[in-house]
Amino acid sequence: MKVKESKFISGNEAVAYGAITAGCRFFAGYPISPSSEIAENMSYLLPKYGGKFIQMEDEIASIGAAIGASIAGKKSMTATSGPGFSLKQENLGFACMAEIPLVVVDVMRGGPSTGAPTSPAQADILQSRWGTHGDHPIIVIAPTMVQEIFFEVIRAFNLAERFRNPVVLLIDEINGHMRAKVDIVDESEVEIWHRPKPENPVGWKTPYKRNEELVPLMPDFGDGARFNITGLDHSETGFPTGDPKVRQQLHYYLRDKIEKNKDKMIKSEYLNTEDAEIMVIAYGSTARSAMRAVEVLRSEGVKVGLFRPITLYPVPEKEIFEVCENVKKIVVPEMNLGQYVLEVERITKGKIPISKVNRTDGEPITPEQIIEAIKD
């Protein structure tokens, strides 16, 4: 892979550079800590590539404008933090329902409410999955390292485009503000996906006709198709329908689009898991403390491993089940009071004892805390 340039930048800046490489050409945002550097960097970078940045009047307008730009054919992104993510939920659901590609970055901070604006937390895990109403499809990615953020943003755009679905990228105050050397590469060095469209969009009247991956072949506005997009239950034509059969089928399609393609969405990392008797499951910046804990204990001869889901949703069910099959104990550290652990409990069906390590005091979970839980 040819490196274009190496920069010493924060995770938030890496989001912006990754987005540019991914082909993002529209960003709408609203200032909020600790995500503002993403908007600042996009305002600087986008116009250089002929893209557009706009600071909207609020969080709701920001995601609205980003969806609008995507409907008009631009790869689009918005970024925020907990309270802003709550405000965006209704329009996020619209993008899920209308199947509009979009990347939403949530740089997590403490909650509930205003909480702790510049302190780290992993407070929005369940919100990222179930924040908007209705049974909606969503993809959630939670990278750990600053360099990884750069590449995961590209993957987020690829998944958003390929499956015409919003992708939520969760980072937090730690890896969002942490600085590291990041190798920046051009789009020619990475895999880039574009949204599925009909071969000839002129006169296309079935924007929700699906390809073999169940993804709608939808033209962009202005391509000559003159179709309808709505948040109402709709048929293949994009027009509202009251037909129970068509409505039920739409909801199944939305579910199955994720379910049947989840192997193309799931990405995980395994560290010393093969012979592990104790398994740590950690994601995002907490995984760094978990890596250190595993390293220290391995040097003492403790058979401990780390499973790190990079894609949180769809949940890597098979992967978690398999990696935990032969362990005596599972440790799940999270900077919340226990959110993703609910998925681990569901998958392991209560057969393996789970030790939770939680903290919501605005301080990171330390390797020592995880070591203690493993030894306990």
Add this chain to the structure above:
Amino acid sequence: MARKDIDYSKYLRLEYIPHIWCPGCGHGSIMKSIIRAVDELNLDKDKTVLVSGIGCSSRIVGYMDFNTLHTTHGRALAFATGIKLARPELNVIVASGDGDATAIGGNHFIHACRRNIDITLIVFNNFIYGMTGGQYSPTTPVGSYASTSPYGNIDPSFNICRLAEAAGATYVARANVYSIAQADNFIKKGIQNKGFSVIEVITHCPTYYGRKNKLKTPADNLRWQKEVSVSIHRAKKMTPEELEGKIITGEFVNKSEEEYTEKYERLIIEKAQGKI
């Protein structure tokens, strides 16, 4: 004034008609007015986008043969702003109701005016939330009855055109369904204006507003519109007391200012690319 030689079907999706609007609703008259304006301007249907939010008026997008987008409540202007910025060559028209545009979407309304982005907003003002069963809106007259003001509304009304003017819209006009030909002209000029245009059209909801306010039939409503309307020219000669309870129709703003996407191109893109 209204031309008779128009083939309305050219702009309608006849397969989705009859529409959902109640018998006697004024919204259909505004839809036809939009068609006459668009036809006169000879807009390319493929390059025209119609965006709406939620409410009775928002359902217009299903019936009109453009690129159509039915968004969330109050947010049509935010979506439309993204579309226009992404593809400035598209004609972007937004249809909204009084509640959609000035209550839940009030913030987007004033900021779209402020930016002077080339979008034409048509507000269907029927003084009520029709879709949800007749609750009072920001334009419901004081003293009027609604399903949530059983003792009479005490909230003062917004004057949509004055709000638009104060916030910076470069074309602002008000018409009513009773003299709909005037709306044709204002909508046409609004679309022609390179900037943010607001056309408020007074319409009526016999089902909810009319029934509770002694305007039971569509004809009662049209008569009321005729009685309370005063042209901007006549209004200039009237005292504030005489204007009490009247609705002024006409053009309030028609000025030329640099449009947002053009400014963006000239002041941001060119500057940023000069630095590369």
